[in-house]
Amino acid sequence: MSRDRRHDPFGDGLDEALDGWLGQPNDTVPEGLARAAADRARDRRQRPAWIARFRQRNGGLAGLGGFAPVLAAAAVVVAVLVLGGPLVGRLGVPGGPQLSPVPSLGPTVGPAVDPSIGSPSASEPDLEAVATRTIPLAAQPSAVGNAFNSLWIADLEGTLLRLDPATGAEQARIGLGAPGCGPIQADAHALWLATCGIAGSPDASDATTIRVDPTTNAVVNRYEDDEPDGVGIATIAGAVWFISGPRELTAAGAETGDLLESIEVERPIRHLTGGFGALWVTPIREARVSRVNPADGTETASIPLSGDSGYVTTTGDSIWVAEPHQWLLGRIDPAANAAAGEYMAAPVADQIVADGRGLIWVLAHEELIAFDPARQAEVGRYPVPLHDTVGTVEAMVLAGDVDGIWYGAPNALWYVPSPGG
Amino acid sequence: MDHDLVRRAQAGDHEAFSSLAQLSVRRLFAVASRILGDTHLAEDAVQDALVEVWQDLRGLRDPEAFGAWSMRILVRVAHRQARRSPRPARLHVEAIGISGPDEYAAVADQELLERGFRRLSVDQRTILVLRHHLGLEPAEIADVLGIPQGTARSRLHYAHEAMRAALAADARHGGIQPEVMR
Numbered sequence: 001m002s003r004d005r006r007h008d009p010f011g012d013g014l015d016e017a018l019d020g021w022l023g024q025p026n027d028t029v030p031e032g033l034a035r036a037a038a039d040r041a042r043d044r045r046q047r048p049a050w051i052a053r054f055r056q057r058n059g060g061l062a063g064l065g066g067f068a069p070v071l072a073a074a075a076v077v078v079a080v081l082v083l084g085g086p087l088v089g090r091l092g093v094p095g096g097p098q099l100s101p102v103p104s105l106g107p108t109v110g111p112a113v114d115p116s117i118g119s120p121s122a123s124e125p126d127l128e129a130v131a132t133r134t135i136p137l138a139a140q141p142s143a144v145g146n147a148f149n150s151l152w153i154a155d156l157e158g159t160l161l162r163l164d165p166a167t168g169a170e171q172a173r174i175g176l177g178a179p180g181c182g183p184i185q186a187d188a189h190a191l192w193l194a195t196c197g198i199a200g201s202p203d204a205s206d207a208t209t210i211r212v213d214p215t216t217n218a219v220v221n222r223y224e225d226d227e228p229d230g231v232g233i234a235t236i237a238g239a240v241w242f243i244s245g246p247r248e249l250t251a252a253g254a255e256t257g258d259l260l261e262s263i264e265v266e267r268p269i270r271h272l273t274g275g276f277g278a279l280w281v282t283p284i285r286e287a288r289v290s291r292v293n294p295a296d297g298t299e300t301a302s303i304p305l306s307g308d309s310g311y312v313t314t315t316g317d318s319i320w321v322a323e324p325h326q327w328l329l330g331r332i333d334p335a336a337n338a339a340a341g342e343y344m345a346a347p348v349a350d351q352i353v354a355d356g357r358g359l360i361w362v363l364a365h366e367e368l369i370a371f372d373p374a375r376q377a378e379v380g381r382y383p384v385p386l387h388d389t390v391g392t393v394e395a396m397v398l399a400g401d402v403d404g405i406w407y408g409a410p411n412a413l414w415y416v417p418s419p420g421g
Numbered sequence: 422m423d424h425d426l427v428r429r430a431q432a433g434d435h436e437a438f439s440s441l442a443q444l445s446v447r448r449l450f451a452v453a454s455r456i457l458g459d460t461h462l463a464e465d466a467v468q469d470a471l472v473e474v475w476q477d478l479r480g481l482r483d484p485e486a487f488g489a490w491s492m493r494i495l496v497r498v499a500h501r502q503a504r505r506s507p508r509p510a511r512l513h514v515e516a517i518g519i520s521g522p523d524e525y526a527a528v529a530d531q532e533l534l535e536r537g538f539r540r541l542s543v544d545q546r547t548i549l550v551l552r553h554h555l556g557l558e559p560a561e562i563a564d565v566l567g568i569p570q571g572t573a574r575s576r577l578h579y580a581h582e583a584m585r586a587a588l589a590a591d592a593r594h595g596g597i598q599p600e601v602m603r
Contacts, residue, residue, distance in 0.1 A: 022549065030450075
C-alpha cells in the first residue's frame, strides 16, 4: 500500500487546503432556525441537574440503548423514595427525561429487499454490558482473528499479538512492520493477514500479505503487493489466494507458502472470499459479486445486488456480502448463482463473521448486528465504539467463536455470546 | 458567550435561552452541515441539539464551558442523524464568486476536497471539521468529543491520512473513488 506521491494532490499543503475549504465562513443559516428550536424547547421542562449530568456523562443516554428505560424507571423510583411527590411531577411528560429512541433503520430499500426482515427486534443494549469476558489491550486493534486455539490481534502499531483466550495471557508478540489489516484467516498450516501502510507516517511501508507459522510464531512469508485497493484472503483446494494488486489475485501454497500463480480480473477488487470451488470477488463500486474460476481467472457468474458490494465471506451454504451504502446484508446461493435475500443491516457494514451457532454478525460503522439466517431475522443489535481505520480500510475487529464472537474495542477484547445462547 | 445569559437560562429563563440559541446557531449549523453534508439534516440536528441543551442546561457546572458543552451535544446529535441517514450526498460549502484562472483552480480543488471528504466516515468528518472549521486544538477536540487527548491526536492523524488516501484514490481512478485503499 505504498502511496504514490504523484497521486497526493495536496501533499504537505493538505492542512492548509482543508483550512481554506472547511473554514469558509459564508454559511447561510436557515431563517428562523434558532427561533424554531427555542419554541420547541419552550414545551420541554429542564431536567434536574443531577439527571442532566448523568445523561451527559452517558452520551445523552443514547449510548445506553436498551438500558435507558431501566435507568429512567430507576430515576423515578429514586425520586419517589428520596424526594417525594413533587419531583415525580417534574419527571413526567412533557418535561421528563426525553430518552432517545432506538434509531430508525434508515433509507428506503430496493425491491429485492423484504422490509419486514431485519427490523430491530429488540432495544439496543450496550455491547460492553453484554460481554461475558474482557481482555485488556494496550493498543487499539485493527484486526482480530481466532485460530490455533489462540486469539490474534493486529494493532495500529504494527504488532501482532497472540493471546490465550482462556486467560488473556500473551503467548507471542510478532512485529509486522506496518498496521495489520483484516481479515485474519487461517488454513491448516498458517495464519494469513495483510498489512496496510499509512501515507505520511514514518512507519509507512508497502502493502504486503503475511504468512505466520503458528508453531514458531514467526513471519515465514511476506508477499509484496502492488498497490491493491482491497483486502481479502481465500483458501481453496490447497491454495491461499490474496489480493495482490488492483485487479490481481495471487495464490500461494497453503502448506509451503510458495507462490503458485497470479490471475487478473476485469475490474478493481474490493474484497475476496473463497468457497464452493470458486473465488468470489466484489468489484469496486459495482452492485454485484463476481464468481471467478481460479484455474484461469474467467468470470463464471455475475450476481447482481441492490447496492454496491463490499465485504464478502463464505459460510457452510452461502456467500454473504455487505452492501455498505445501501445498509444491506446480502446472501448469495452459490448453487443458483443468485442473490437469495437482502436484509437490512446498518450504515457502512464493513465486516461479516459467522459464529459457531451459525449466526451471521455484521460489523457496521457504529453498530454490531447479529442475524439468524434460519429465522431470517435480526436477533441482536448493539452500539459499538467507533473503530479506527487503517488508511481507508475500516478496522476489521470481529472474530467468530463457538458460541459468540470476539470484538476488538479500542482498549479491550470483549467476548459477546450469541443472543439466545 | 454571555455567561449571565447562561446562568439565567439555567435558572429557567426561556428568553435568555432564546438569546443563547441566536448566538450559537451559526456556529452549530456550520459544524452540523459540514459533518452531515445536508442542510436539511443539519437543520434538524441543530434544532434537536438546542432542545437538548435547554433540557440539560442545569447540569452544566461552568457557564464558561457552554460553547464546548453545546458543541459536544451537537456533535452527538449529528452522529445520531448520520446513523439514520446514508452518507452525505454533497457537502454544502457555499460557492465563491469566480473571476479568474486562479479562482477556477480553487474551485477545482474544492471539488476534489469535497469528493474525498464524502468518502470519510462520520467520525473522520467530525474531527476534521472541528480542526479545520472551528480551528480547535487536539486538547479542545478531546474535550468536545469526550475522549482522551492522545486519542484525539491519533484520530486526527488517521482522518488526515484517510483524506489523503481518498484524494489519491480519486486521482488514480479519474474521479471514481474506490471504497477501500491499502
